[in-house]
Amino acid sequence: AQSVSQHNHHVILSEAASLELGCNYSYGGTVNLFWYVQYPGQHLQLLLKYFSGDPLVKGIKGFEAEFIKSKFSFNLRKPSVQWSDTAEYFCAVTLLSGGSYIPTFGRGTSLIVHP
Amino acid sequence: ETGVTQTPRHLVMGMTNKKSLKCEQHLGHNAMYWYKQSAKKPLELMFVYSLEERVENNSVPSRFSPECPNSSHLFLHLHTLQPEDSALYLCASSLGLAGVAGDRDEQFFGPGTRLTVL
Numbered sequence: 650a651q652s653v654s655q656h657n658h659h660v661i662l663s664e665a666a667s668l669e670l671g672c673n674y675s676y677g678g679t680v681n682l683f684w685y686v687q688y689p690g691q692h693l694q695l696l697l698k699y700f701s702g703d704p705l706v707k708g709i710k711g712f713e714a715e716f717i718k719s720k721f722s723f724n725l726r727k728p729s730v731q732w733s734d735t736a737e738y739f740c741a742v743t744l745l746s747g748g749s750y751i752p753t754f755g756r757g758t759s760l761i762v763h764p
Numbered sequence: 765e766t767g768v769t770q771t772p773r774h775l776v777m778g779m780t781n782k783k784s785l786k787c788e789q790h791l792g793h794n795a796m797y798w799y800k801q802s803a804k805k806p807l808e809l810m811f812v813y814s815l816e817e818r819v820e821n822n823s824v825p826s827r828f829s830p831e832c833p834n835s836s837h838l839f840l841h842l843h844t845l846q847p848e849d850s851a852l853y854l855c856a857s858s859l860g861l862a863g864v865a866g867d868r869d870e871q872f873f874g875p876g877t878r879l880t881v882l
Contacts, residue, residue, distance in 0.1 A: 653806070681869055692768075693854065693873040739807060743869045750861055750869045751820050752797070754807035 651676045653742050655755035662730055663763050670725040670758050672740030682723040683741040732764045768874035770855050776880045785840040785877045787855030794860045796838040801852040814861040845881045852876040
């Protein structure tokens with residue numbers, strides 16, 4: 650079965666530290682890739698997305714992610730985190746199934762940033 | 765009101781009750797989704813509708829019954845639930861599905877309904 654794996658379930662960092670969250674998927678076909686974020690008490694919202702073109706995509710709040718097709722990966726990065734980045738981060742992949750793109754989410758990574 | 769709204773925000777029900785969750789999107793989207801979010805588990809896709817037709821039913825027990833009367837509204841009817849069904853139920857919408865790559869499947873989420881089954 651197709652799946653999305655997020656390797657880090659809990660990450661604790663100090664402000665100004667660099668962040669990298671791993672995401673791998675198991676599917677050899679065409680995919681669209683997303684990172685969503687859920688801040689405490691708020692809705693899930695889109696952080697960034699990739700569907701074609703430059704494999705290095707930039708999102709909101711200084712986040713970026715790189716699609717490496719050969720590694721089936723879409724890792725999220727930020728060079729210097731802030732306390733306000735404390736949130737739950739979800740990688741999602743939409744996979745072609747029966748003519749439609751169906752989303753599959755990873756289990757999420759909880760990020761805590763200490764001031 | 766803008767975005768995706770869900771009602772009620774909290775629901776407590778007994779195992780023999782029948783209740784419904786409602787989702788409404790004000791974005792002009794054509795696809796709507798129900799997800800279950802439990803602690804320590806991945807977000808589980810339950811149902812997907814595109815242009816009011818169900819396109820995905822992810823092996824969800826029949827005690828969950830979706831209804832999509834039009835492209836703006838989605839319901840989840842609940843009947844004889846189990847305590848393990850307690851979770852946050854999220855609704856989302858996207859511009860479309862339709863096998864077209866790109867921006868159409870970016871999802872917009874509602875705040876969720878926190879369901880507790882006693």
